[in-house]
Amino acid sequence: MGVGESNKLGKVPEKSPLAHHSEAAINALDDAGLELSDVDALFTAGWSTLDVAEYLGIQPRYTDSTSVGGSSFVIHVAHALAAIAAGYCEVALITHGQSGRSDRAPIPRNPGTPMAQYEVPYGIIGPPVSYAMAARRYMHQYGEDRTRQAMAEIAVSTRKWANLNPMAYFYDKPTTFDDYHNSKWVAWPFHLLDCCLVTDAGAAIVITTPERARNAKNGSVKILGAGEGHDHSGISQMPDLTSAFGRHTGPQALEMAGVSHSDLDLAMIYDSFTYTALVSLENLGFCEPGEGPDFVASQRTAPGGDFPMNTNGGGLSYTHPGMYGIFTVVEAARQLRGQAGERQLEDCNLAVAHGTGGLLSSTGTVVLGTD
Amino acid sequence: MTNPTPKPQPIPQPESDHYWEGLKNEEIWLQRSKATGKFQFYPRNFSISDPETGEDGIEWVQASGNAELFTFAIVHVAPHMGFVGDVPYITALVQLEEDVIVPTNIVGVTPEPESLQIGMALKPVFEHDPDGQTLLKFTPA
Numbered sequence: 001m002g003v004g005e006s007n008k009l010g011k012v013p014e015k016s017p018l019a020h021h022s023e024a025a026i027n028a029l030d031d032a033g034l035e036l037s038d039v040d041a042l043f044t045a046g047w048s049t050l051d052v053a054e055y056l057g058i059q060p061r062y063t064d065s066t067s068v069g070g071s072s073f074v075i076h077v078a079h080a081l082a083a084i085a086a087g088y089c090e091v092a093l094i095t096h097g098q099s100g101r102s103d104r105a106p107i108p109r110n111p112g113t114p115m116a117q118y119e120v121p122y123g124i125i126g127p128p129v130s131y132a133m134a135a136r137r138y139m140h141q142y143g144e145d146r147t148r149q150a151m152a153e154i155a156v157s158t159r160k161w162a163n164l165n166p167m168a169y170f171y172d173k174p175t176t177f178d179d180y181h182n183s184k185w186v187a188w189p190f191h192l193l194d195c196c197l198v199t200d201a202g203a204a205i206v207i208t209t210p211e212r213a214r215n216a217k218n219g220s221v222k223i224l225g226a227g228e229g230h231d232h233s234g235i236s237q238m239p240d241l242t243s244a245f246g247r248h249t250g251p252q253a254l255e256m257a258g259v260s261h262s263d264l265d266l267a268m269i270y271d272s273f274t275y276t277a278l279v280s281l282e283n284l285g286f287c288e289p290g291e292g293p294d295f296v297a298s299q300r301t302a303p304g305g306d307f308p309m310n311t312n313g314g315g316l317s318y319t320h321p322g323m324y325g326i327f328t329v330v331e332a333a334r335q336l337r338g339q340a341g342e343r344q345l346e347d348c349n350l351a352v353a354h355g356t357g358g359l360l361s362s363t364g365t366v367v368l369g370t371d
Numbered sequence: 372m373t374n375p376t377p378k379p380q381p382i383p384q385p386e387s388d389h390y391w392e393g394l395k396n397e398e399i400w401l402q403r404s405k406a407t408g409k410f411q412f413y414p415r416n417f418s419i420s421d422p423e424t425g426e427d428g429i430e431w432v433q434a435s436g437n438a439e440l441f442t443f444a445i446v447h448v449a450p451h452m453g454f455v456g457d458v459p460y461i462t463a464l465v466q467l468e469e470d471v472i473v474p475t476n477i478v479g480v481t482p483e484p485e486s487l488q489i490g491m492a493l494k495p496v497f498e499h500d501p502d503g504q505t506l507l508k509f510t511p512a
Contacts, residue, residue: 112382112384114413116379116381117382117383117387117413118412118413118473118474119474120379120381120451121378121379121380121381121506122462122474122475122476122506122508123378123446123449123450123457123460123462123476124474125379125450126450128446128448129446129450129462132444133443133444133462133463133464134442136442136443136489137464140442184447185445185447185459186447187444187445187447187448187462188444188445188447188459188484189444189484190444234474235464235474236464236472236473236474237472241442
């Protein structure tokens with residue numbers, strides 16, 4: 001497996017979303033010791049593979065534009081694995097590129113969806129509002145003060161990781177608990193520091209056969225297990241605001257990999273909001289429903305803690321262009337290959353990457369191991 | 372403010388015309404499965420609790436309007452230019468007596484967490500737009 005980001009993340013008005021796709025693709029292929037001409041399968045979300053393949057100048061024989069939010073790219077990993085195993089292709093390229101901050105031509109929403117009809121007219125628009133309503137329900141069920149403390153713990157611990165990642169938006173921005181509690185309200189109960197960034201960025205992943213992976217110049221990782229699915233689109237249709245679909249995809253991915261929670265050395269958990277990470281830990285089965293606040297207490301997920309989570313700085317403080325999921329896999333691969341610089345974990349052999357997309361709607365989970 | 376950005380308007384679909392027309396008359400009409408007795412929101416062309424009977428398996432029933440607050444958020448940063456003049460405003464999911472969840476706004480209270488308790492009783496407020504649809508909002512009962 002090869003991985004890469006676009007050359008510059010953050011505020012990049014001089015690059016189009018497709019330019020982020022192409023830079024990341026070329027960087028990931030270079031990482032894998034491959035070239036664009038080797039690619040025979042293309043996966044992307046947000047954009048159609050038609051547009052991305054045309055821009056890249058490639059003619060894939062296998063194509064997958066599954067687009068279910070930020071988790072899509074984690075789901076693409078599972079799809080690529082299946083397509084390669086079935087003999088449809090040998091070199092699968094997953095690309096992402098988004099100018100969440102600087103886009104000159106944002107993609108309009110479909111006004112015909114039930115969400116557009118029943119939620120949007122009431123100002124229930126975009127992720128912060130919907131996730132905030134889910135978080136408020138969690139607080140009601142499991143306690144407001146301990147939920148607030150858990151959200152603060154995650155907000156601070158994740159940004160400590162960003163302080164170790166030169167590519168992270170918060171690299172030079174130390175963040176304290178006071179900073180968290182004093183940051184402005186975006187959508188109560190969310191402070192600004194509960195929310196992910198809005199950046200311009202791209203990333204790409206190359207997946208190939210074990211035979212071809214032997215040529216990977218920076219090493220490779222194995223995909224051991226995967227799960228995907230979704231249970232609603234708009235937040236008002238979510239069956240349980242405190243339980244996302246990771247309750248299925250987590251156990252499925254771990255079972256396929258033949259590993260248990262205690263075997264994992266790294267958890268890359270999509271953190272669109274602090275609450276997303278908190279509830280995902282419960283859904284994946286690291287702890288029981290309502291126990292997340294105890295699980296993340298005392299900076300356990302920070303550098304030096306015994307449960308390293310989101311070591312790149314996460315969507316909260318590394319980068320988040322809109323659909324961040326691919327970056328969970330990129331960081332997991334780097335940690336497993338021992339190439340994570342100052343933030344490198346000791347003995348990182350097994351990692352879970354978990355994407356959440358839409359409005360807590362879809363999840364994709366993969367378990368990755370050293371090759 | 373001159374020429375403010377309009378709010379996005381609901382575009383009724385064939386299966387929801389009855390719902391939106393009802394709101395104009397200050398009535399809440401919901402679909403119920405004839406077989407299971409379960410209500411559903413939003414309207415569909417079949418019952419999700421009894422899919423096989425199709426359109427024949429559903430009936431329209433007028434809801435009481437009695438509701439409880441299920442959860443809420445207080446929006447301070449407008450997520451759309453049409454709502455810039457409204458912040459802070461309260462978004463909510465409310466549970467109708469008929470056991471369906473409806474997305475809405477809570478109006479007639481100060482937009483502060485202290486004004487709202489989950490489980491509090493609510494009653495409907497019909498917000499008419501002479502050029503468009505009527506929105507179903509709620510206020511403490």
